[in-house]
Amino acid sequence: MDIVIRNARVLTMDTNDTEYERADVLIANGIIEKIGPDASVGIDTEGARVIDGQGKLVMPGLINAHFHSPVNFLKGALVDAPLELYMLYEVPPLQCQTVDGDYAYTRTMLGAVELLKQGVTTNHDDCFFVPVPTEEEVGAVMQAYTDAGIRASVTMCQVNVREYEKYPFLYDLLPDDIRTEMEEVPLLTTDELIGHYEQFIDKWHGTSGNRIRCSVSCSAPQRVTPDCLRALNDLSAKYNIPYNMHILETKLQRVLGQEMHGKSFIQYVKDQGVLTDRSVVIHSIWVDDDDIAAMAESGCSIVHNPISNLKIGSGVMPFRRLKQAGINIGLGIDEVPVDDGCNLWTVGKTAGLVHKIADPEYHQWPKEDEILEMLTRGGARSMGLQDQVGMLQEGFRADMLLIDLDTLPFTPLHNLKRALVFCENGASLKMTIVDGKIVVEDGEILTVDEPALRKKVRGYADQLERQLQEMTESADRLAPYYREMYLKATARDVGMNRWAGPMQP
Template sequence: MPQTLIRNATLLTMDATNGSKPFAGDLLIEAGRISAIGKDLAAAPDAIVIDGRNRLVMPGLVNAHTHSSETFFRGRYEGLPLEIWLLYAYPLLMGPVVNERLLYLRSLLLAMESLRNGVTTICDDFFDPPSHDLTRLSTVFKAYEDAGIRANVSSAVMNVHTLDALPYAREIMPLHLQEKLDFGSPMSAATYIDYCRSAFASLHGKAGRLNFMIAPSAPQRCTPELLQACHELAVEMAVPLHTHILETKTQAVTGHEFFGKSLIAYMGDLGALSRNTTIAHSVWVSDEDIAMMGEARCSVAHNAVSNQKLGAGIAPVRRLIDAGVIIGLGTDGVSSNDTARIFDVMRTAGLIHSVSGPDYDRWIHADEILAMATIGGARSAMLENITGSLEAGKAADLLILDLTTLNFTPLNDIAKHLVFAENGSSIEMVMVAGQIVVRDGRMQMIDAASVLAEIRELVPAHLTAHGELEKRNAVFHSTMAEIHRRATDKVIGLHRYAGDAAS
């Protein structure tokens, strides 16, 4: 592969030296990595030269938390809190698993949307009940390999019965409905760890940009033995332990109901809070929780859009930052967000925290949000030595944006334009590991038109079948609604309302 030289560009490196301050210069790419950044760089005679005039070069965005399992449910649901929404997006009464071709197309669709909108790295908390299957997991890896994206991919696990992971559920749900929920014998910690080791052996490091990560779904959904075994293996393999904690009002009371303490304190007691721990959401955390998280140097994937759509609340991002918690940005799944665009999350995060109180010095600023969307997301994925900033030696995961578009005209402050004005439409080129994967809005490694045509042909039948599952699972709606109501009533006494605790 010849060298690539981007000459006379505006560079936004997001490194420790320059941060979000742009400067003019050149960037040289060699063997998929950035080999030099500076002015008047020399290149080999056969180097590919890209004219960077009126162009911004910045790191690719990192989606710190998403679920490819939801990609066919875009635009399907609204007006439902998480516990009710889960009934329909992840039915308790399951049907046949999606076939492998649809599984491939579903993953590919997520990768396509991500790349075209500037996301070069995704953390896919892939959930594929009722079993863990290396062949199906490899299908997801194959889709990401073909698209050209960088990804951490899990095979998310839970081994506590759903009704035993929800406060009040056994009390509220009629016995005849409880009897419908026979999921068979739960997976043991040893069995899951054995599966994970097989995934590491066969898939981890694939194509030089695809990794396996460990994902116990949530502390209340997993046995202590499973959580501890997952954390030990995550530390051993230097990958994230990716989990969901304190997303909703129901989860805010769950720890106290089941364990007599918050779910963060419970994780701490199990020894499962560390630099490897990445927590999706973290909305209903207390000051004590935040202090523990900061001391552990764990990460939070801030899902600013999906938290609003599901009515979860606003995460206390300023307090998390002050405590030393690493913050990345996530879209969550396409069903609870409806896009895979991190630019949407950046804008939302730049707006919602301004309602946190009158002390505007503590609002979240554009440069901080850019850091979350790039190097912060990379840190949350434990990929900060590979991606997230433009630095010599790192992978050439980058975006080239046209600075002459409406979104940058007139040009004032690039960081603020990126957070509050840009939506991805100014992107001209996307590179992952030095490979051009998007040029002028067109995928370069796959035939996007044929993929979309096949999805339009095959998916309607799948959605029709899913509609029947929704009808079957509606029998649990009133139970989940009552759980949500009781938890909402109780949580006011445990925490300030999340909208008032957002700073």
């Protein structure tokens, strides 16, 4: 036996919603061997770490179902704006300079450490490589996750169409010189991208005892060619791995679907044959009833990113209608600059609050058990890991948290689940266990020299300042045309409103 936790309160989050006021949890070889009252009685604990769980809660680790690690250095750096303008300042479309491995490793590790210290045991990183992936940068990202000790699945979130092809009206709004510059940015062909993916999967998928995995991403269906969209789906089917797609995050994307295809992007991906039970539809805000029905029929998952949606004004997802359709939903941070941190507890609380301003029928508001399910089982299902993590069950991987109940968020304690969703912010975390290994204890990350990491990040200060200045100058040059495009799309009647109040004249 590797770890024995005795006399803890246990919230399993299993499908029977099993809870124990007092129970033991036995962990061996990364697996949950046994859970239950007095489960450790009579077992040989020699060589095991025995933990007194009195006054503590054991629960599944949180699962961050959507993340973009390449912007981990931009915490608090960007001014709020709608997505289409916001992205100009974080991922400049004219950028042609790649980053070296050391930079990418440090950047990824910074996010992994903060996630683990907040109780996230599994992270789904929709990782983009600008302008194209290099073996050095991809390897650095994967090595960082390996060394951090977190469970992670990573994509290569690449586009292969020109910038002005991803938006409505933009081509005609841009001056000739900017269009020409956009045409000079390197792009991968479908065959080149699939080749990168095959090498990526061959080298990294299932490594570290299956703790490190690969997924597939088209970024968004409008950001790749139709043949690339389908080829990525074929790859997803070949390896039975998730296929990430940002779909209908903004009203502009709803307008774009009508302009490009005469239909929403949900209907487009359905018609392309790529909306399946492996699909992970990220955001899903500006969807209608037909879209919801198509997603429910496909068996896909949705990832809800409520703080991101608020930060950049994308709108409020129709949570209850999606839930009533039987669609699996996970929760995501999205990225550091739209969360200004890596706190999935705050994401859960926000998900529990934001829908209350979108629906006066209070019986429809999200309940605390639904929020906790999205933070655990829902995220696991979206990653295809529903038989491995997301609940505490014998035979599952030992990914779990030890929470101190003798803290202010739980004093007094009336309802455990409500306290976890609406009171806790991660400060009560005593221990994070991933794959049966203790990676965080009493606020200290055990797999990484955190002070050295922070010092190294600060050493990039001058470089980051220069990069931000260059990014801002490039974005400022493009912003007037994107604003005109945004306002034109915003004025279009799409038959729905996903903002909390009526549109202003």
